[in-house]
Amino acid sequence: MLTIGCKSETSTHQTIDISRIQQDSTLTQQNNTIVFNNLPKLSFRNFITTYKKPHTEEEFFLNTPISEFRIELLNYFTQEEQSKSILIKEVTWNYSQNENITAWYQKKNTSWVFIHKLIWDKTSEF
Numbered sequence: 001m002l003t004i005g006c007k008s009e010t011s012t013h014q015t016i017d018i019s020r021i022q023q024d025s026t027l028t029q030q031n032n033t034i035v036f037n038n039l040p041k042l043s044f045r046n047f048i049t050t051y052k053k054p055h056t057e058e059e060f061f062l063n064t065p066i067s068e069f070r071i072e073l074l075n076y077f078t079q080e081e082q083s084k085s086i087l088i089k090e091v092t093w094n095y096s097q098n099e100n101i102t103a104w105y106q107k108k109n110t111s112w113v114f115i116h117k118l119i120w121d122k123t124s125e126f
Contacts, residue, residue: 036093036101036117044089044105044112054091055100062086073104076115088115095119 035051042050062077063085070090074082087107095101101119105112 036095039103039117040114042114044091044103044114052093054093056092058090060088060090062088069102070104072116072118098122 038051039047048054062073062081063083066073073088077086089105089107089112090102091105092100092102098121099119100122101117103117104115106115107113
């Protein structure tokens with residue numbers, strides 16, 4: 001417990017339960033885990049409609065040079081597919097105070113279909 005107060009004629013003391021703040025932080029992270037576990041189950045449109053809009057969003061073609069950050073995507077495509085102009089959507093959300101989560105989707109017909117997700121430290125450099 002933390003007590004905050006000031007000296008005055010109408011002095012009031014406010015008590016803040018620090019353990020509650022820590023619990024709330026844990027609950028937020030647990031909620032994020034539950035929410036983001038649904039990424040593979042939903043199309044991009046359904047996910048952002050149901051849960052959260054992303055912090056950043058970018059599209060690129062798979063056959064363009066891929067950075068170290070995106071290299072894992074190659075595990076989900078054959079060499080033949082990697083040479084094609086497959087449109088990929090990369091979206092990132094704030095996952096926790098110290099982490100982001102990025103998900104990649106492939107354009108199939110009129111939908112964005114989940115490929116892969118990565119939780120990474122916000123201080124990471126790629």
